[in-house]
Amino acid sequence: KEIFDLQDKYGFVIASDECYSEIYFDDDKPIGGLQAAAQLGRGTHNIVMFTSLSKRSNVPGLRSGFVAGDAELLKNFLLYRTYHGSAMSIPVQRASIAAWNDEEHVIANRRLYQEKFDRVIPILQQVFDVKLPDASFYIWLKVPDGDDLAFTRNLWQKAAIQVLPGRFLARDTE
Missing domain, CATH: 3.40.640.10 (Type I PLP-dependent aspartate aminotransferase-like (Major domain))
Structure with missing residues (x-):
């Protein structure tokens, strides 16, 4: 409305x-x-x-x-x-x-996303303030010091974990 x-x-x-x-x-x-x-x-x-x-x-x-x-x-x-x-x-x-014409694969797809979130959210909650989104297949994390690029580089260099900085997908706006 x-x-x-x-x-x-x-x-x-x-x-x-x-x-x-x-x-x-x-x-x-x-x-x-x-x-x-x-x-x-x-x-x-x-x-x-x-x-x-x-x-x-x-x-x-x-x-x-x-x-x-x-x-x-x-x-x-x-x-x-x-x-x-x-x-x-x-x-x-x-x-x-x-x-x-097929809804069964959509339901299965939704279930798989739910299962993935159920596995990863508790792990991330050990370090981050994160919860299951209402509807998405992304998790947006607030990273330390707000520097997403530095955070992603650090993850890659120290743990070989590859993620995408949020700034690559959007821009800050008011």
């Missing part, structure tokens, strides 16, 4: 990245942007959602996904996509169809 109130105030388009929407750890599946809009009686004006098989099925190389929402916005997206996209080969289309 808060983001929709802000949209009403400022008139922006909501582009909801829902590629991770099927990675959650309890029976309370999170709702998507279009579902939230429908529940609030808003329709799809100025809202689109994006999703893919990348996270859902662990197949980022297929580059299979879709966008749904405001038909007027999608007209321009289709034009953009026509000139900046590429068609999928028949084998990729068939693999995509199989993945989109």
Whole structure:
């Protein structure tokens, strides 16, 4: 509701990245942007959602996904996509169809993430203030002195543990 109130105030388009929407750890599946809009009686004006098989099925190389929402916005997206996209080969289309039609592997994938978190969280809690995220397959750690690059270099040099500094994936903002 808060983001929709802000949209009403400022008139922006909501582009909801829902590629991770099927990675959650309890029976309370999170709702998507279009579902939230429908529940609030808003329709799809100025809202689109994006999703893919990348996270859902662990197949980022297929580059299979879709966008749904405001038909007027999608007209321009289709034009953009026509000139900046590429068609999928028949084998990729068939693999995509199989993945989109199968929920069992998604449930198994979610269970495997849960098992991995169940193993690693107690170990990390011995040193870090960390808990199971609500929905993710990442763990973001607050590192000593806040220097993620120095921390990752130290892990590699002293323990041959390879991790990615958070600054490589994002930037600090207010």
